[in-house]
Structure formats: structure tokens, C-alpha cells
Amino acid sequence: MAGAGLGFSSSLSAQSRATAGIMVRIPVPLLKRRKLKFAGLNEVFRIRVAGCGVSSTRLYNCGSCAAEERVSVDMERYKEAFGRRMAVAGLKPHHSIAVGVSGGPDSMALCLLTAAWKTDGPYAASQSDGYVDGLLAIIVDHRLRAESKEEAHIVSRRVSKMGIRCEIAECNWSDGKPKQGHLQEAARDMRYQIFQKVCIQHQIDVLLIAHHADDQAELLILRLSRGSGVLGLAGMAFASQLFSTSTVLHNEGSNNKGLLLVRPLLHFSKEDMYKICQASNQDWVEDPTNRSPAYARNRIRMSLGNLSSYTFQSEIQELISSCRKTRAYVDHMSNELIDQAVNIMDQQGYAVIDLMVLSPSKVPDMCLSKFIALVLQANSNLSSECLSLSLKSTELLEAPLVNGYWITFALSHVRQTSFTVAGCYLCPSPGSRGTKLLVCCSVNCHLPSTIEVNNSDFDREQKQYPSMLDEIIAEGKSYVDQFVPDVVDVKFLDMTCQSVLAEAKRIGIISESTHNNITLLERNETKYFKPENKVHLEQEIIENPSTSASESELLHPGKACYFMDRFMVTWNERPLSYCSSLVIDHRTAAEVRYMAESDWLYLAKLARCKNLHDLVPQITDADSEVEQIARKRKQSLEYMQLSAIKSLQSLKSIPVAARRSLPVLVNHEGILLTIPSIGFQCCPCLIVSCAFRPRLPLGGGHSSFL
DSSP: OTTSOSSOOSBOOOOOOOSOTTOEEOOHHHHHHTTOOOOSOOEEEEEEOTTTOOEEEEEEOOOOGGGEEOOOOOHHHHHHHHHHHHHHTTOOTTSOEEEEEOSSHHHHHHHHHHHHHHHSSTTOOOEETTEETTEEEEEEEOOOSTTHHHHHHHHHHHHHTTTOEEEEEEOOOTTOOOOGGGHHHHHHHHHHHHHHHHHHHTTOOEEEOOOOHHHHHHHHHHHHHTTOOHHHHTOSOSEEEEOOSSOOOOOTTOOOOOEEEEOTTTTSOHHHHHHHHHHTTOOOOBOGGGGOTTSHHHHHHHHHHTTOOHHHHHHHHHHHHHHHHHHHHHHHHHHHHHHHHEEEETTTTEEEEEGGGOOTTTSOHHHHHHHHHHHHHHHOOSOHHHHHHHHHHTTSSSOGGGHHHHHHHHHHHTTTOOEEETTEEEEEOTTSTTSEEEEEEOTTSBOOOOEEEEOSOHHHHTOOOOOOHHHHHHHHHHHHGGGOOOGGGOOOTTOOHHHHHHHHHHTTSSOHHHHHHHHHHHHHHHTTOOTHHHHHHHHHHHHSOBOOTTOOEEEOTTOEEEETTTEEEEEEOOOGGGOOOSSOOTTSOEEEEEOOHHHHHHHHHHHHOSOHHHHSOOOOOTTSOHHHHHHHHHHHHHHHHHHHHHHHHHHHTSOHHHHTTOEEEEOTTOOEEEETTTTEESSTTOEEEEEEOOSSOTTOSOEEOO
């Protein structure tokens, strides 16, 4: 993908300054697109980059004057269009913003427009030491080539000249560099992890990425070749919340709001990127990996370049726009259903769906499909890849026509049926007479997840910076809500991948010629697609579920952990002198695991046991007086028994299926210390809190496809 390639190309400049005056050289892709005739061939020269001493290969468009064209670029028009898109996202110049920069024409154009937007107008951001306040460029050195470090510094100097502060972040391939077949995917995942980390460090809530309209066209063909439904054909979101896969701890009562990822150039073409850079006399990088036919996007890009007539380009963008309208409608409806039909139990970590709201006769199947997927997504602790495969295996996402039947089945059979899907256990909600469905994590039907422990001081981690993300998202939503299409304006509800193209041709969105060209591109790319590994992984999920109930991790006083991607467990440390417990030592750690049947039995024994000394082993302290030990022991046992009695009452209100996924803490001898979700604790000085914090919240976070 241009502008987001692997590190930095060895082509360190793509703009020719060989000619004088106002003449600028148009890159060959633009010449083809505009059908200009030109003489000469591309010649590869070895050049010496001035001032940096790096020998590099440069692709130089060498030709006669027929290959040159006077370019008059109305930068004000570009700036106005960019400003409107930023306003749609809810962004204002005073907001702190980061920009992902690869050094290509896309990201350099994005830097130019963002810096201008920040500094122009009555609400312009101020400048300090020659840099625009609240603007940071993040340059990722993937360290996949020997020259990448020096190239990153060259790009940094170019961006700095625009008045933008830069930070270069290096990839740390702890498990070794990725293999060639997965290079681009691994580099992309690493890049976004680094973007999130740097933004958190600099207290920035918004990240701009330079994806543009040509990228969307490539993605359309790619997803058609993979059999994606209309929601996938909508392409990349204009704005979306990006939630970290590496846990960032927040203080109690707050949520992981993630990072707002905005793509303000989706209405701009690749040609626009070149024009903006040329009009600003800005050099850029051409990544040679973007020309390798080994990668799907590159093959599609080159094929699309051969079909770059105005009609084809405009029709394929109109097709994408129609898919995005469908996606916007489905997202809106599914979130409406979540608000109306779903109740989340925050402490216990499960959801209850009111099935009476989900009448298949009133709600389109595709909206039901998305709704179901979102609920399962928030309650499962499968990894995102495994969850997606598992959902596809149940036909909940890619075959929406089955979902009317699915809901009907749930309505008629839920009184006597329970089942597992996508790492979630579904069963009748107690006392609902089959009108409500309980959805909770299935501890015995998923691949192993993780327990992440925060090893730094907890109090220090709790300090949070003032965030404007809620304000920005609210502003963006207020705009989006005005333009959600009515169902009569949605073209592709309940349509498969192939039927979308057929319907688009039938209603005149695309012509016969464009339909044939898209179908040919799809067919050619499908030949390269080998889903064997995904099928194998899907079968592994379905046939070989892994039990993680035995997985555990040690949690120390004053620390917090993220348990199975769902619960934030925090142990607030108290001075040891305050502790009257006989089963806890604040100098040691506790084990965190899922609740087991033995924990329930232990609470029951505590509640009714008359001689608690036999149930709780005696712990002595050689430095304590006998009377002090006896007094502490009596206080501790009385407190434990009272806490157990109250907790049993709370447990009775929690469905059995949901109890199994509750986190508990036990000491090194296996004695139960606390079940924070229901309030059981062995002594009053043990302050452990637990909050349901799914890695991806219910609804998937804010997104906009308009």
C-alpha cells in the first residue's frame, strides 16, 4: 500500500528538479492515468544522497519534454476539502494529533495538509521552537533492511522542515524477523502497535493515516477475491477507535478508550497526493516493495493502473460508496439493537439479550448478523483472528440470510437449549421463561488467552492525562447521525459478494464494462488465495478447544492484571500492620484464576461451619505474642464467615454459567482469598477490585463509514 509500506524505500526521491522554472515532472503512473504520450524509458541511476552519504537506487523518469507538463495546483481547494473532512471527524486545530509517516507521497501530502490545517484560520494552533504545537509525526523503522535507519532519519529531516516534530520508533522483532509470506501483515501489525504505544506516551488521542481512494479500490478487489460480504466491501472506515492489544491499565471506573484512527484522505486520489507534494516542492519516497508482484495489493494496484479510465475510476468509487452507505446503516441499526436489547453485567462480565426485541420480521438479517457478532465479540476472549474465523464457521457474519432462522431458533428452543459459539456459552437467562438469552465467556471452549500483569507501581500508573477523545467522538457522531441513510436508500442489504456486483450493474451503479473488469480482476486474484491455513486454524478452534481454567498468574500487592482479556483486577496495597488475616501475607503474591466448583463449596463450608479452626489452617508468627495471635485469629475467622454468607447470596443471583468465568485470588496454599466480583474477601484490609473491561467493548467502539 502506497504511503504505508515496509519501512522506507531505497528510492529516496521521486521529484525531479532537473528542470528550471515552474516546470515539474509528472511520475509515470500519472502519465499513464492521463493517457499522455511520452518518449524515453525509465532508467535506474545510482545516486549519492546529498548530505547523508547513503548510496541508494532511485527510479528517475527520464524522457523528453513530452513527459513534462505544467501543473497548476489549487492548494486552497485541497486545504478546504481536508478541513471539511477533519471537521466531520470531530477534530479541531487545537487537538493533539499524531501522523503516521512512511515518507511516501501519501504520508508527505498528509503532513503538508495537516500542518497547514493546524496553523491556518482563527483557531490555529501556536508554534514553539519552530514546531506546530500538538502535532507529532511517527516514523517507524521496521529494521528489515540495512539502510532503513538512515532512510528514517532522512524522512525525519524532511518532515521537520515542515515544522512537525518527529519521533522515530524502531521495531523489535523479539521472535525474529517475519517470513516473506507474512512480511507485510507482520509489519503492518507491528506498525500499529508502535503507533499506539507512542501516542500513549505522548498523551495523544488521535492518529491520522494517509490511506486514500485508490487504496480503497485495491481493497475492494482484494476482499472480493476473498469472498467478503458487503460489510467488508465497504473498505476502511473513515474514523474508528483502535483498541490496544497490549493492555494499558486505567484507574478504577475508567475505560480503555483506545486511539481514534482517522483517514482524512479517503476522498483524495493517488494523483492528488503527487500534486500536493509537487505544488509544495516536497520530496518523497517510492517504496520498491510496492512494485513486487509477490504481494496481493501490488498485483491489484498494477492491474487497476491498466484500467484507469475516468469512467472505471468513478464507477468503482461509486460502488464503494454504496457499500459504505449499507455499512453505515447496518452499524447504526446494530448499535440501536444493542441499546434496546442488551444488558451488560459489569461486575460479573456477562450479557443478557432480550430476544423479544429481535423480531426477524422487523430487523433486516444483516443487522441481526452484525448485532450478534458484536455481542459475542465483547463476551469472548478469543483472539481477534480466532474469533473472526469462529464467527465465519457459524455463518454469523458472512452469510446473513441464516440469521433470521438463528433468532427464530433461539426464540423457540432457548427454554431447553444451551450451546457454545465463538468462545461464548449461550443459555436461557434464569427466570426469563425463554424470552432472554444469557451470553458469557465459555472457559472450556477457546484457545488459551493471556493474563497480563502490570509490573510497575500501580499508583504511578493511575495518573491519567486529560483526554478530549470523548468530546471528539461525540462531535463526530453528531455529524454521522445526521447522514445515516434510510433503509430505502440502502442498496445491498442481505446480499452476497457476487450478488453485490450483479445488483450494482442492474441498478446502473457500474456499467457492463466495469462489471466485467472487476470480475476479471477478482478472478485473477482469487487464483493466488490459499485458505488452507485458515481452514486448518478454524478446525483447530472447533475440534480442539483448549481449557484455560487452569491457567493462572501471580498478582502482587499494589499491582493490577488484565485477566483473560476481560477483567481488570486491581490489588490496592495496605500496610501489613493493618492486616488481621491468617491466610494472606502482603509480602507475597496471590494466584489469579477462574472460579471453580471447589470455591463455591469452600464458601458454603465457611458459612455454616461452627468450628472454623478446623477449616482454616493456623498460621503463626514467631515474633508475635500468643494472645495477639488468638485475637487476630478470632477476628479474621468471624470476618471471613460473615463475608462468605453475604457472598453466597450474591452468587445465587448469578447464573451458573457466568460464575465459572469469574476471577478469584488464592494464596500459595490454594486457600481462597477473594472473589472481587461478588465482594468476598478474607479480611477487611484486602482491597481487590474487579471490573469487566473487554478488550473490544460492546459495539466495537466508534466508527464511521461516511
